[in-house]
Amino acid sequence: MSEIVKEPSMLLQKEMIARNYEAITSKHETGRKVSSTFVPGNLNELLLCFDIVNNLPEINAIQNGMRKLSGNYIMDAEKSGHSEDVCTYVKADIGMMGAGNIAPNGKPFPKPDVLLLSYTGCYTFMKWFELLREEYKCPTLMLHVPYEGDGHSTKNMRDYIVKQLKEVIIPGLEQVSGIKFDIDRLREALRNSAKAEDNLVWVLESGKHKPSPIDAYFGGVYYIGPIFTAFRGTPDAIAYYDALRTEVQARIDTRQGPITPDGSNFNDQRYRLVVEGPPNWTHFREFWKMFSDEGAVVVASSYTKVGGMYDLGFRHDADNPLETLADYCLGCYTNRNLPTRVDILAKYIEEYEADGLLINSIKSCNSFSAGQLMMMNEVERRTGKPGAFIETDLVDPRYFSAANVKNRLESYFQMIEQKRLGTAKAA
Amino acid sequence: MTTTAEIVSRCEAIFEDLDFTAARAWKDAVPGRKVVGFLPLYAPLELIHAAGCLPLGLFGGGDKLEVIHGDAFYQSYICRIPRSTVELGMTKRLDFVDGMIFPFVCDVIRNLSGMWKIMFPNVWTKFFDTPQNFDPEIGGSYYVAELQEMRDGLETLTGRKVSDDDLRRSIALYNENRRLVRQLYTFRARQPWKAPTSEVYLLMRAGLMIDVAEHNALLVRYMAAAEKEDRPKRDNVRVAIYGSFCEQPPLNLIKSIEMAGCYVVEDDYILVNRFLTEDVALDIDPLEALATAYIAHSVETSCKYVPREGEKGKFHVDQIRKAGAEGVIYATPSFCDPALLDRPMICKKLTEEGIPHISFKYAENSGQMQPVREQAGTFADSIKLWS
Ligand code: SF4
Ligand code: SF4
Numbered sequence: 001m002s003e004i005v006k007e008p009s010m011l012l013q014k015e016m017i018a019r020n021y022e023a024i025t026s027k028h029e030t031g032r033k034v035s036s037t038f039v040p041g042n043l044n045e046l047l048l049c050f051d052i053v054n055n056l057p058e059i060n061a062i063q064n065g066m067r068k069l070s071g072n073y074i075m076d077a078e079k080s081g082h083s084e085d086v087c088t089y090v091k092a093d094i095g096m097m098g099a100g101n102i103a104p105n106g107k108p109f110p111k112p113d114v115l116l117l118s119y120t121g122c123y124t125f126m127k128w129f130e131l132l133r134e135e136y137k138c139p140t141l142m143l144h145v146p147y148e149g150d151g152h153s154t155k156n157m158r159d160y161i162v163k164q165l166k167e168v169i170i171p172g173l174e175q176v177s178g179i180k181f182d183i184d185r186l187r188e189a190l191r192n193s194a195k196a197e198d199n200l201v202w203v204l205e206s207g208k209h210k211p212s213p214i215d216a217y218f219g220g221v222y223y224i225g226p227i228f229t230a231f232r233g234t235p236d237a238i239a240y241y242d243a244l245r246t247e248v249q250a251r252i253d254t255r256q257g258p259i260t261p262d263g264s265n266f267n268d269q270r271y272r273l274v275v276e277g278p279p280n281w282t283h284f285r286e287f288w289k290m291f292s293d294e295g296a297v298v299v300a301s302s303y304t305k306v307g308g309m310y311d312l313g314f315r316h317d318a319d320n321p322l323e324t325l326a327d328y329c330l331g332c333y334t335n336r337n338l339p340t341r342v343d344i345l346a347k348y349i350e351e352y353e354a355d356g357l358l359i360n361s362i363k364s365c366n367s368f369s370a371g372q373l374m375m376m377n378e379v380e381r382r383t384g385k386p387g388a389f390i391e392t393d394l395v396d397p398r399y400f401s402a403a404n405v406k407n408r409l410e411s412y413f414q415m416i417e418q419k420r421l422g423t424a425k426a427a
Numbered sequence: 428m429t430t431t432a433e434i435v436s437r438c439e440a441i442f443e444d445l446d447f448t449a450a451r452a453w454k455d456a457v458p459g460r461k462v463v464g465f466l467p468l469y470a471p472l473e474l475i476h477a478a479g480c481l482p483l484g485l486f487g488g489g490d491k492l493e494v495i496h497g498d499a500f501y502q503s504y505i506c507r508i509p510r511s512t513v514e515l516g517m518t519k520r521l522d523f524v525d526g527m528i529f530p531f532v533c534d535v536i537r538n539l540s541g542m543w544k545i546m547f548p549n550v551w552t553k554f555f556d557t558p559q560n561f562d563p564e565i566g567g568s569y570y571v572a573e574l575q576e577m578r579d580g581l582e583t584l585t586g587r588k589v590s591d592d593d594l595r596r597s598i599a600l601y602n603e604n605r606r607l608v609r610q611l612y613t614f615r616a617r618q619p620w621k622a623p624t625s626e627v628y629l630l631m632r633a634g635l636m637i638d639v640a641e642h643n644a645l646l647v648r649y650m651a652a653a654e655k656e657d658r659p660k661r662d663n664v665r666v667a668i669y670g671s672f673c674e675q676p677p678l679n680l681i682k683s684i685e686m687a688g689c690y691v692v693e694d695d696y697i698l699v700n701r702f703l704t705e706d707v708a709l710d711i712d713p714l715e716a717l718a719t720a721y722i723a724h725s726v727e728t729s730c731k732y733v734p735r736e737g738e739k740g741k742f743h744v745d746q747i748r749k750a751g752a753e754g755v756i757y758a759t760p761s762f763c764d765p766a767l768l769d770r771p772m773i774c775k776k777l778t779e780e781g782i783p784h785i786s787f788k789y790a791e792n793s794g795q796m797q798p799v800r801e802q803a804g805t806f807a808d809s810i811k812l813w814s
Contacts, residue, residue, distance in 0.1 A: 087768075119732075144566070149555075157569075160568075338542055
């Protein structure tokens with residue numbers, strides 16, 4: 001199958017990611033320290049203060065999914081005793097370790113110097129790093145971020161996180177890196193973050209235009225790349241989001257849609273969708289085409305909020321450096337309770353004038369998936385717009401049934417048509 | 428009630444009653460009483476009790492409940508307990524429950540707390556996040572404030588203050604309860620033929636559905652009766668069960684393991700009343716005391732982070748040695764992230780320690796016991812053969 005045709009910003013990002021993999025795999029030559037950490041609640045600005053390179057295991061699993069390597073890795077992990085029932089990111093990671101731990105640049109991943117367990121929004125994270133810790137025998141720094149069970153954070157939660165940052169995480173990173181913490185360096189990184197965040201939000205909100213100049217799911221996963229990974233807080237990220245904004249602005253000016261997987265502009269947008277849940281990575285292109293072929297563009301998605309809900313107003317704040325890190329961790333999408341997630345999705349349907357909510361429910365991921373059926377019903381009830389439910393997996397190709405997904409999507413689009421007819425008749 | 432059979436039959440009746448008649452009767456006995464349900468894995472019952480409420484343990488619907496509505500809420504790859512809990516709610520079996528506590532164990536129960544808020548807006552619903560940092564100054568002080576928040580919530584629910592003395596009185600009762608439970612577990616480990624696990628289990632389950640003082644009295648009577656009764660000792664092997672802390676296996680499965688030639692001398696079924704391993708102090712601030720007990724004296728289980736790698740699974744090994752178990756059955760609910768993600772780590776530790784182990788999965792409504800019996804039987808035989 002051919003590759004996805006890339007927009008200029010995608011190429012820029014590709015180069016940035018390659019550079020980061022190079023920094024990781026060359027740690028023995030450069031002497032730089034490497035951390036492993038997760039996307040939601042990642043503390044990239046803090047790592048920058050210690051010159052620590054950031055390696056994100058979910059991103060490696062995604063890379064392996066897109067390069068069709070994850071299926072075998074997962075099966076290897078299952079053969080060695082990992083349950084078929086648990087998150088396939090974990091198994092793809094463990095299977096990759098067993099197969100020589102080769103990075104996408106073809107060089108072996110070095111052992112991390114620290115596992116920074118920023119524990120936000122997903123139970124699996126805790127066990128994933130307990131499992132890796134057995135293997136790597138390196139220091140593990142746990143930052144426990146309480147869940148917003150009542151739909152908001154509290155002072156106690158924030159104080160608890162700040163205390164952990166001061167007394168566990170920062171001293172731990174100082175020890176690993178041999179570099180003393182400099183709060184002004186952190187402030188500078190945070191200022192950089194906020195600039196990039198402004199542009200990211202602008203891009204994500206451009207989905208309100210008609211036609212939408214972006215696809216906020218299939219394109220969105222690229223748009224969030226730098227800010228959700230190793231680049232938040234860097235001038236690189238600022239440059240990337242400047243370039244991305246210019247690219248999107250040009251499409252708005254010419255009333256063009258986003259680039260489809262085969263490189264044409266997607267202008268014939270018949271359905272505007274809000275999507276909840278992560279995408280499937282093993283059949284990413286095929287999956288995307290099922291939407292674009294039918295004229296369905298995604299105007300907003302929750303997955304682009306797992307690494308921070310900037311569109312709700314949050315920006316990293318250099319004036320309150322540790323508190324802002326706490327607020328960031330607390331506010332990531334899956335750390336918000338279900339009623340809040342319903343509110344967010346219903347708001348997206350209204351504000352982005354979408355035709356409905358599509359849920360891609362991921363077999364692996366209880367953090368996202370447990371409760372999604374109810375969420376769909378609630379959003380339908382509140383917005384009057386139809387919802388639909390498909391089931392796939394992140395990186396396990398065994399759980400991607402193209403025929404099933406396609407059928408479901410087709411009937412969903414028919415349902416939207418009928419709804420439109422009904423509304424037109426009633427008017 | 429003087430015989431174990433009588434006590435166990437009372438407990439079984441409470442356990443099987445999905446209309447919660449005993450809890451309803453407790454509530455109706457005095458106007459204004461409130462019932463607060465809680466799910467696995469651990470909630471500080473002392474606080475609920477001190478607020479004058481009955482803490483009601485909700486551990487799913489078992490194999491007797493027909494789940495109709497609940498299945499429409501969950502995909503096939505999610506465990507059973509949330510769907511049967513939803514079923515209990517939607518069929519109005521929990522309509523007398525005034526508050527619900529969803530303790531942290533995994534993302535399924537975490538998300539269920541939000542669903543409950545949407546489905547039952549008139550019920551006080553609290554997600555209860557215990558700390559994963561075990562420094563008294565950090566995790567401990569966070570926990571004290573969380574306990575205070577829960578206390579405030581309970582005060583609003585009941586309209587009455589929960590004083591420190593109220594709390595100390597409740598802590599004392601629960602200390603007594605924990606002491607008796609530990610005593611019973613020690614008794615079973617010494618003479619498992621006198622206290623079969625199917626009976627101990629029912630005593631534990633019923634205990635979380637009735638008032639603690641009543642449970643304490645039942646425990647005392649059961650142990651006295653069990654000591655006196657003469658029951659045949661079989662040539663069974665001694666095993667520990669792990670992985671069964673949340674969704675519960677059907678009673679038949681618990682019995683099947685025993686029938687297959689295993690004496691269960693240690694387990695993590697419904698850990699609530701064994702979660703704290705020592706008395707909670709009575710001579711300091713009660714919230715501090717509860718926090719300290721959690722931080723310094725609680726079990727290792729899958730919902731807790733283990734800060735030091737070398738410690739992982741150590742608790743299990745120590746318990747196994749203490750109980751004199753010869754092998755471990757790691758029995759987990761299907762699709763249970765906590766138990767299944769922990770399994771390779773715990774089993775690796777067991778292998779390193781030379782402790783034989785097997786594992787299998789179940790669901791609360793599993794019907795087929797033959798495979799379990801065969802697996803447990805073969806395991807027992809292999810232990811006998813090689814030990
Ligand atoms: S369970 Fe979900 S959120 Fe957690 S690591 Fe897996 S995919 Fe990510
Ligand atoms: S059985 Fe396991 S996965 Fe299911 S709710 Fe309980 S702890 Fe979570």
